[in-house]
Amino acid sequence: MNKIVNQGQLEAPTVDALVDLLNRSGVPTTDVTEIKGRARTVAIESKLWGKAAAVASRHHVRWSAVWGEHRPPEIYVTAALAGVNGHLLLRTTVPDVGGELPSQTPYYPAANRPERYLHDMFGVRRFTDQPDVFLDERRWMRHQAWKADQHPLLKSFPVAGKPLDETPPDCEYVFVPAEGEGVYEIPVGPVHAGIIEPGHFRFNAMGEDILSLEQHLGYVHKGIEKLAEGRDVHGLARLAARVSGDSTVAHSWAACQACENAADVTVPKRGLAIRAILAERERIANHLGDIGACCNDVGFPFALVQFGRLRELWQRQNATVFGHRFMMDVVTPGGVTRDISPEHVTLLRDGIAQLRRELDELLPLLFEYPSLQDRLRTTGILSLETARRIGAVGYVARASGECWDLRRDAPYAPYDKVTVKVPHSVEGDVAGRVHVRGEEIYVSLDLLDSFLLQLPTGAIKTDFHPVKAACSGIGLVEGWRGEIVSYVALDAHGKVSRYFPRDPSWLTWPALEALIGGVIVPDFPLCNKSVNGSYSGHDL
Amino acid sequence: MFDVLRKSLKTGCLTEKLPVRDEAVSKAGTACQKEIARVFGKSMAVRMVDAGSCNGCELEMHAVNNGFYDIERFGIHFVASPRHADMLLVTGPVSRHMQAALKRTYDATPSPKLVIAMGDCAACGGEFGVSYASCGAVSNVIPVDAVVPGCPPTPLQLLEGILTALRRR
Structure with a gap:
């Protein structure tokens, strides 16, 4: 089992080795220090954009994101690639009128929709010099609310737009x-x-x-990205908390991390530990809800009732300790807004012990229940090869044996001080995804215990001091769905000039298309739930 | 099978007199039941429409259906089609891409019908407001009978919001 896993993400080069590979393969790179955070950035010529992807894809490097940023008269385009120990950001520029780039999609199918999105929002056209490759020319995010020659993320496009009284349905x-x-x-x-x-x-x-x-x-x-422009960092955090309601902690952490990296703000250790506690609690709540819902989709409501019960109790504890059932707006630039009292540490630890006891009883029951497993096993198989080819992340990838997890691969504080186990399966079916999520709850419970036991003393937040010059930063957080990439640029007044959150759903929605062939129509809801892409996190 | 039955028996009945502000909410639920009887007969069918939400409100809609709140005991049932619905429960600022779908869903719902805008976004546009991509509050697109504030509203706030809407009929 380990052998299969090792062939994947662990064979990817390190970030530095990837830069060497690019330089040796005819893609000269220049280091860029502008984007602060746990990623190395190199600039390359725009005409080598496709070739860089070709080199990377030959070496198990995973494609992670692409985004634009309008700085008239240019569009700065950045792509994130994941090596075994973190991310390399490739950067290039194209003119803001008539700009075009060689597509990375021929080498990375995961780039297809994001590149179409880049065209919708910035007008950057893609092309390929590969004669046998067909590039999808269709729009992706644009329906009928703005016209084909309008691009909302250009600075000249007003946030109000020029909408019709009634936007027609997108029938064409x-x-x-x-x-x-x-x-x-x-x-x-x-x-x-x-x-x-x-x-x-x-x-x-x-x-x-x-x-x-x-x-x-x-x-x-x-219009989340457009709305972010001109906000201060606190306003951005509130917006980030609403990118995807089920991932409110993870998205606000990623956005705040990006702001803090950009402005060189150091979050106190206690604040970071509390963020991790929030994030693991969010992971558990979502896994609990979805395990129950998956089982319910094949007519096993017992699991829905039981896991719905555990989730509700968990959320009530969130409300008691953090003042909100989803812990929304607790992560703030510079730290967190709520401390954990000694009494609440005890309360949370009791809750953890209680949940562990419940799961010890319930999970084996699900995993061994023949008529349930009969429906979950061999349904909606995503092979390891496909997961790797489409660049899936999170539990969707891990259930197929591709085990990316930022908390282990490129750990950010406080995960750099703990060992994060990464459960996986090699089956790639619905049963595998449910199983992996069950196992991940145990990992999170262990992490919670260790964070609560070793909660650092001191402040929970620091002031987010005003920035002195324009700056930018990257945030990288393993949310419950998988890796979140968040880019924030601040202007000289500390106002947001660009915010781009890349929800892991961009990389798991295509997995649903890939695994559904041959599945019977009535099992679609089950397969959909087992992947559970975010619509809001994707649509922005 | 035996394990399942044993666990179910051991868990017992979860449905409780709602724990926080216990009396107020039991009262709200029972009052809802009375109002439903007056307005619609014995029960009320609800169709939810996410018109641009972040999915937070949807999670709390799931919660009102869990064993603790069990909203069906008050005669409130979520249905799959607007054609079966007495009430539309709409979330999110209405994205421009959902404007036509929301109007069509409204038109497909038979009268008499109630519309509740659930959550701050649906009530007033929330963090998103009106923009090139968003129409803002639900009332900018279809008539609304009541709003439920909150981000997201708790299950209890949702129940009280439903009661408010019913009382206006």
């Missing part, structure tokens, strides 16, 4: 058709049947079997 998006005798289409959404977020799924099916699924997202695009 062309889906890839499937033809053949007995093949039919099922359109679903944007308003779904359950209590979930909106998006459109287009299935091609034959009989009960799904032939293919195509996602059309962007329905909850509410």
